[in-house]
Amino acid sequence: MAVGSYEEICADAGAIEVDRRFADKILLPGFVEGHSHIMEGIVWTMPYVGAGDRRSPEGLLVQGIRDVEGIIERLREAADKLSDPDTPLFAWGFDPLHIGGQQLTRWHLDQVSTTRPIMVIHASFHISNVNTLILDRAGLLGPIDISGVVVDEDGRPTGELQGIAARFRVFRMLGGNPLSANLTTDDVNRYAASACIQGVTTITDLHSDLPDNTVDLYRAAAERDDFPIRLVPALASASHSPDDGIAKIERLKQENRPKLHFGIVKLVIDGSIQGFTARVRWPGYHNGASNGLWYVAPEELPRIVERYHRAGIQLHIHTNGDEATELALDAIEAAQTAMPRPDHRHTLQHCQMADAALFRRMRALGVCVNLFANHVYYWGDSHYEQTMGPERAHRLNATGTAQRIGVPYAIHSDAPVTPLGPLFTAWCAVNRVSSGGRVLGRETEALTVAQALAGVTIGAAYTLKLDHVVGSIEVGKFADFAVLEEDPFEVVPEGLKDIPVWGTVVGGHVHKAPGE
Amino acid sequence: MIAAQAAIPMTVVGGFLGAGKTTFLNRLISEAEGRYAVLVNDFGAINVDANLIAHHDGTTIALTNGCVCCSVGGGFIEALGGLLDAGGKFDHIIVEASGVGDPWRIAEIALVEPMLRLNATIVLVDAARIEMLLADPQVGATVRSQFERCDVVLLNKIDLIDRLSLERARDVVEQVCSNACVIETSQASMPNLASLHQRPARSPFYAQPCAVDSADHEITFRRWSYQRDGQFDRSRLALALAALPPELLRLKGACRLAGEANSALLQMAGRAWSLTDAGSEESSGIALVGIGTTSLPDRLELDDILDHALA
Secondary structure: OOOOOHHHHHOOOOOOOOOOOOOOOEEEEOEEEOOOOOHHHHHHHOOEOOOOOEEOOOOOEEOOOOOHHHHHHHHHHHHHOOOOOOOOEEEEEEOHHHHOOOOOOHHHHHOOOOOOOEEEEEOOOOEEEEOHHHHHHHOOOOOOEOOOEEEOOOOOEEEEEEOHHHHHHHHHHHOOOHHHOOOOHHHHHHHHHHHHHOOEEEEEEEEEOOOHHHHHHHHHHHOOOOOOOEEEEEEEHHHOOHHHHHHHHHHHHOOOEOOEOOOEEEEEOEOOOOOOOOOOOOOOOOOOOOOOOEOOOOOOHHHHHHHHHHOOOOEEEEEOOHHHHHHHHHHHHHHHHHOOOOOOOOEEEEOOOOOHHHHHHHHHHOOEEEEOHHHHHHOHHHHHHHHOHHHHHHOOOOHHHHHHHOOOEEEOOOOOOOOOOHHHHHHHHHHOEOOOOOEOOHHHHOOOHHHHHHHOOHHHHHHOOOOOOOOOOOOOOOOOEEEEOOOOOOOOHHHHHHOOEEEEEEOOEEEEOOOO | OOOHHHOEEEEEEEEOOOOOHHHHHHHHHHOOOOOEEEEEOOHHHOOOOHHHEEEEOOOEEEEOOOOEEEEOOOOHHHHHHHHHHOHHHOOEEEEEOOOOOOHHHHHHHHHHOOOEEEEEEEEEEEOOOHHHHHHOOOOHHHHHHHHHOOOEEEEEOHHHOOHHHHHHHHHHHHHHOOOOEEEEOOHHHOOOHHHHHHOHHHOHHHOOOOOOOOOOOOOOEEEEEEEEOOOEOHHHHHHHHHHOOOOEEEEEEEEOEOOOOOOEEEEEEOOEEEEEEOOOOOOOOEEEEEEEEOOOOOHHHHHHHHHOOEO
């Protein structure tokens, strides 16, 4: 890419053709989504029943549903489209916290069908609701006392299933989990289309076992000119010993090419705040819930971190609660002490509860952070009322603190947990307002529009060690642009999320977003 | 539907990081009686004698003694599902729970999956560290939950501590799980599944009242069998099971249910229980076997509780 005025660029170029197609558009650096998952490309094989509006990979606006009756209606429409009467109907995106705590029971789902298996997967992907037929066939209709099979006050299973035993049994009975089947080219293409629709040109798949099938699909896709994204997959630490992980990363890096970048490893330390599985420090959960779960033993973490650190591999560490964040920083500090490594850029992912002191430690240790700005909108009310209480809810995802203290930061969607869309993510960080209209910590933690846009471009590129090739419009970098219909610096901050995206340019190839 | 008789026994092995799970698993594999399938978290730690390896393909090690060892790297549900898809190839499935996981959550799979039946949940505890770990603000709750609901605690590494420390360790373990069978072990004296089976004293599931080999501790179990010609009412059975005393550790067997053609397999462990379709119409009536601690109430008292559930 060359940058400059017509005269500066073309003076010595001889006879050239000027492409003016974007004369009335705004070109920004292509957006970089530093924390999302290929699952975004898989879920759209199912109907969406979440509360917020979303865009499908075809570019269609899919309306959110805010009551149980509406969910039943949408499931009926989806069931009507299935020709085989026995095919299970799966749907995704439900979260009772987003519709005032309304529960979806098997009796609701029985109104859709009593003869077809129906499963609604929650936005968290950890919980599901099924109809009576599934419970009956799986032998879970009860009376039963298995943790994870939720029962009402009369001891009758409600159809809500959590935990591994119920999941194992139900998916075996149904013939498999559609979300964990082998990845297909269509899934990868849908993911790329969803990115293009939102102006994203570089995107992570931030937790993958990276089996051969997935690597083959990614490699083949990255070779295509019409493939509109640069993919950055992160190897899941949980499924590999550090030795195996290091060897695998070294092998995978041989596959790197302009639109495929292996090299980072993802490490998950705790769960989620709204699921009460994040590890939080005193005073714990606001509603008195017991502390969350470790996904890695605290004494094992330093050993894992040090192995990857010594091997020169960048770690992306999921820490939702502040106790988990502290533990991650302890491990990085020990690794840095054992073997100082300049510019390691280990990055804390989510890092939602960190206070200023933890940010100061990040800065001292050279740690980056990728904050979950969308959470303020989607679960801000739950955090205020139930999980963290007022004071800590205000400092949730403390982008302003990161900015002031000088920790390199990005902001993200964690799609499909929340919708992919960097302009929306930037809007969240600028406005800090919950879906219920509650303003959370705006005076101390809100970003300016310029800072927020940096968080979804060069800031995110920096956390992926790709800031030398993407994230800004500079001579020598890839010609990656988000093509917008309006100038984000001209619209009011409240309007940031509503700016239409025309499409993208990736490496000079123009991709008009699919849509209506 | 698979008949209950064909269900593969599943044993879950849990315990916090460093408790000795891998040593125990190695023992189980090398002294296997029958074809075991072992699901482990980390291959690297499993130290299988190279002479025993028949085949190694990256996710599965097949051994010359008929056992296989599988990594759960690609997902636990898929790995366990794959073993069940292999049909009757295995006599026993052993699952290693993660060092921070709750083994009981995995054990529950065997209560709801008709192709499996729960054999035992065995949790290893590092005798030298358990008191400190339980008091630790970071991991105390995790460690406690791991052996709150297990059948056997292997109180391990007793050779590394003195007698007084051992007694303290035993006390804190028994405070958390008063109903489990606690067996003292060290790296050199690990039991295998066969010894747990053959010497009933070591395990409640095969128990007749008798003493454990442990020199200075005596653990005994009481057995209770319940047989009736009739059938249970489902909802009254739920109430009756809830009314059974905590001294009853396990209850298992076939029963008929009012209004249902097939007989059902009842499995109860601790306070959790399940009823699965046994798939056959042959068995008539109710035949259950229970195991409890020595303070299990009189059999007539127990019979009376379940009689209330008869249809």
